[in-house]
Amino acid sequence: MYLGVDCGTQSTKVVVVDVQAGKLLGEASRPHHLVEGDNGRREQAPDEWIEAFIGAFHEALDRAGVPANEIRAIGISGQQHGMVALDAAGQPLHPAKLWCDTESNVQNERLVARLGGEQGCLDKLGLVLQTGYTASKIAWLRELHPEVYRRIDSILLPHDYLNYWLTGEKVAEAGDASGTGYFDTRRRQWHFEVFHEIAPELDAERVLPRLIDSRQPAGQVRTELARQLGLADGVLVSSGGGDNMLGAIGTGNISPGMVTMSLGTSGTICAHAAESIEADSALLANFCASHAGWLPLICTMNVTSATTRIRELFGLDIAAFNTAIERASLGADGVTVLPFFNGERVPALPEASASFLGMTSRNTSPENLCRAVVEGATFGLRYGLELLGPLASRASQIRLIGGGARSPVWRQIVADVTGTEVICPQVTDAAALGGAIQAAWCAGEGTLEALCGHLVKVDQTSRATPEAAAVRRYDDAYTRYLSVLGRLHGDIY
Template structure:
């Protein structure tokens, strides 16, 4: 049997899937939530031990639902939320909670480091991208300035998925795709950029704390004996390189050729597409990350999608069916109401210190239905803003592959098709990042053990399938109506930029 395990350590929780490559099917899945340390100043942190605890819980659920003997599992692939900072001391102990991708407390440090790099142009010359608030780099400077005692004890610097790989295998390593989002990695040479870390500490200690770099098809190592025993695994199970959640989501949606765009409607939003070469850079808001398929994955990320929608839903005490029904009942453009749903600041557009806004309210249109649609439209317009940037960078968007919790809403699926003016399909297996981890684990395993070359494309063809009967085409009249509402949104964002 060719059984593989995929893990996705996200912001809200950890998902685990077990797949049977021979039969091309999902055998089992599990999920366990994480807590979040959150403060009004933008702090967003988690305890790494919670990731391990959640993995163990989700793994046991997946194993139980699969009816698979754990000893049949051949390899594990881990996907993790990007940009998080996990610091270990000389005894390999976690020093403090991990600061997450959505932490905006480090916005001043990012601005300071960008100035030290020589502005956007200097950053592009040294890294091939412009670090945004939320990247790992600014978290290190924040730690030095606010917690110098903790900073002085740093001996190892890891990303969330690197840390889980270390717990599983005992080896500290990083993969090019996830490393792209640190702010101290050159996406063109695919090497660490020590001169950037020296802007924080000139001793070279931070560079020495970085893990070794490996390619996407390489294993980190084997599962440690004590962990294998705890999980009931055989003693030769390998841990693949893993990667960032967006990189694994690309694999899990078959986004490994040009022309396809993956769009995630999660707590946050992400939009990314495969490119054979580093994309041209008309905007610093496009992150031209490396992919986990030996190419590039130009990406934009927004911070307020289903999280903002759930906030409005909770305000009216609506369940999900009622919320969707209310949004469906309102007209396109929400009867003149615009919501800029920047409840936690925003990354694209780059407004880390912004707050949310409701515009265009009147006695005539102030109704729950309009507000429900307005938050969905505002979140979707932010992603359209990003898609326009990707298109300006030369990315083609012939099809949108929609994932995330918001993809379960028929209203939202049609909205995406109409706002993006692009065909939309949904994968049959919605846990794209966890599935991508399992596919990469198979790629890594079979690249070592198969007598002939195994392509990633062939593995995706076996395991990634779509509901083509439910494919959604944009409706021309709706496309035109949304374009009017979207241009109103763009004008309002531009005005916010001028005030910032």
């Protein structure tokens, strides 16, 4: 039996997988509390991740009917880019600043300039620093909390921190490390000179975790912790990876020719590449994969985080929200939403706010506003999909994951907006499944290709095929969206 864990923005999810039978036996989740501030601050306490892990761990095993001592290995997926700064005793010095935290926008702009602008970043790292990356968070801590910064003994990403809690080992792998802003994504190694620009007082070779290959274990669960959790001795913890990288594994996106799209708190689109890419746009992240090769990726910051705000504004549960979307007409009777409640990464508008446009006395209704925010989030993903170029245009199918993927009406909107067939894996929490698959791979259960072929199954009932008339109408609505985007925010290409 193998355990997959996804520590996301909103919750930690745990799945129990029987690799031999090819089945997910049980799953559970526990929520996290998000601390938000008007200046773009979005933080969490790392202790909450551990508490959530323990609760979801026990419930998932109970639901699966599996005793903890039958677990052979664990694979951890985590929200990317978060900064977990630890002291010499391994304790967090500050709440973890998350991927969606935009408080360090000024520091990011300064870092990009010091590294030689966008071209300098591309030359050094293979990508351009974004406000969400870890780099500017460290610079922010150095500038605003120097007394905390001076006590830093190590810096980990969220999934690395959970690996450390489980094993006592401070390690990292190329996939998640790609999103730090001080990792050379082409050579798959830390860029110590760039880290010195970010944190000149810190010794990078001591502060940064040891890099391991994605196939290598991070370590074994600590004996004392294993006793507390009821695990047997010697349980492996795989390298793990970022949620996007493990989500790719969990959808079978491990070779060229497939696109994975996530309708989660944020939106992501990725396509596997055998070689490092030369990005045409600074918005395209040349990330490494958490198995082999690369995973060029686009990330938007407002998907279910945006739809949840509107749904709760009208006091709707998820079923009622989906009904409202269905009742509204395609294009929401002319209402256009730029759902940038958290700023935006693609396009690069970290200080933007949400905008609702085209509202009149005739079209302003809960139904239209609900549909318009879903369409706006989906238009943002189409914008990102187009930036992937040939990697996306050659794909005949999109594997859709995340909470929004459970909505049939939203799946159809994605199919019509992109003009591409959409289908969901049977397990839509693909990052947690990807963690379990990687754990089994690490433990020697077989090749990754064979494991994905055995465990990743699509839900044929979820298939959504683009409808020609709707595709044409959405082309017009998307053009309207781009026009509004350009009018409010200038040249966004």
